[in-house]
Amino acid sequence: MGLNREQKKTVVSEVSQTMSVAQAAILAEYRGLTVAEVSAFRTSARESGVAVRVVKNSLARRGVAGSQFECLTDHFVGPLVMMTSEDPVALAKIVTEFGKDHEVLKVKVGAMEGALIDDQTIKALARLPGREELLAMLVGTMQAPMNKFVRTLNEIPAQFVRVLTAVRDSREAA
Numbered sequence: 001m002g003l004n005r006e007q008k009k010t011v012v013s014e015v016s017q018t019m020s021v022a023q024a025a026i027l028a029e030y031r032g033l034t035v036a037e038v039s040a041f042r043t044s045a046r047e048s049g050v051a052v053r054v055v056k057n058s059l060a061r062r063g064v065a066g067s068q069f070e071c072l073t074d075h076f077v078g079p080l081v082m083m084t085s086e087d088p089v090a091l092a093k094i095v096t097e098f099g100k101d102h103e104v105l106k107v108k109v110g111a112m113e114g115a116l117i118d119d120q121t122i123k124a125l126a127r128l129p130g131r132e133e134l135l136a137m138l139v140g141t142m143q144a145p146m147n148k149f150v151r152t153l154n155e156i157p158a159q160f161v162r163v164l165t166a167v168r169d170s171r172e173a174a
Helices: 003-020 033-047 055-065 072-074 090-102 118-127 131-173
Strands: 025-029 052-054 080-085 108-113 113-118
Touching: 003 052, 003 055, 003 072, 025 072, 025 090, 033 090, 052 090, 055 072, 055 080, 072 108, 072 113, 080 090, 090 108, 090 118, 108 118, 113 118, 113 131
Parallel strands: none
Antiparallel strands: 025 080, 025 108, 052 080, 108 113
């Protein structure tokens, strides 16, 4: 059953809207995956903030026209799943982890900031710490000087108490 003209316009506008907020996109060939595997992939991707969509290639070409992902236009060939995300690292991690267990999912190409990225770049992105980890490291770095200052201030009364204890012990021994 084909889509009528209005449905096609809706699909193109949805793809355009998705691409307008995305920071990265990956196209992968999904031939050989079962429906259950694709559903599991979509569920895990959704939990990480990754949008997964299968769209007719002609409609996808129209959807990316005029966006930073226009460089993907020539790569919409064959059965592809299109994945987009505001977090490029999360997108790369989802694709890489799923690809380890399901070798039939073949990454064809990706795009980030208007430039094409290959499979090796996607794997390198997947090895980077995620957004939450980076924020935690930033907070730890910002918190370290304050913690050291508090420990230094706390050391003065603690040292005073240790001196008093040592004086008390020496008087008791004498």
